[in-house]
Amino acid sequence: GAGVSQSPSNKVTEKGKDVELRCDPISGHTALYWYRQSLGQGLEFLIYFQGNSAPDKSGLPSDRFSAERTGGSVSTLTIQRTQQEDSAVYLCASSPLAGGETQYFGPGTRLLVL
């Protein structure tokens, strides 16, 4: 079956522009996660969706970052007014259950802010 897919694979943008990153989780997975992988910071949790519950946004670094999940499936991570420090690989993962079940990762979107 298909794994987690993310688009675009790479994104180059200018400082101050907004970007949208997309994640298609594995069909039937109820939980969806966004992580950021950057030099010097490792892998950081950003946000987590589980079914119809309110998302856990505790990892979002600023109010420029937001995410939504439509219809319990596809998710979009939006970064407004991008800064150079936003340059990183943004990884999406999904899992069939909450509470520590195995998370399956997509290939990531590599974002470069010039």
Added chain:
Amino acid sequence: AQSVTQPDIHITVSEGASLELRCNYSYGATPYLFWYVQSPGQGLQLLLKYFSGDTLVQGIKGFEAEFKRSQSSFNLRKPSVHWSDAAEYFCAVGAPGTGTASKLTFGTGTRLQVTL
């Protein structure tokens, strides 16, 4: 809050040699434990996981890991490394049964280099 320490940033081994990557965690109870591997330009692939039961866990690609509660460790091992194992390895901890607190906390990773 949970935390993970991978004390080795970079390890070099010869092909055919044995490998052990260290992982120590901090958590108030028994967590869920994972090892992921990331090849250059790729996403994270799950190698193995521990939730409960037998403390020696077998994974893909010939890897295994042992959960040692007394040492708060979950070290990854492979008896004979192949050149294709060169990659970055991440240990991660998740909190079981905590509902919304299902995010993974990752270690900083260990980069494995394999010499021929």
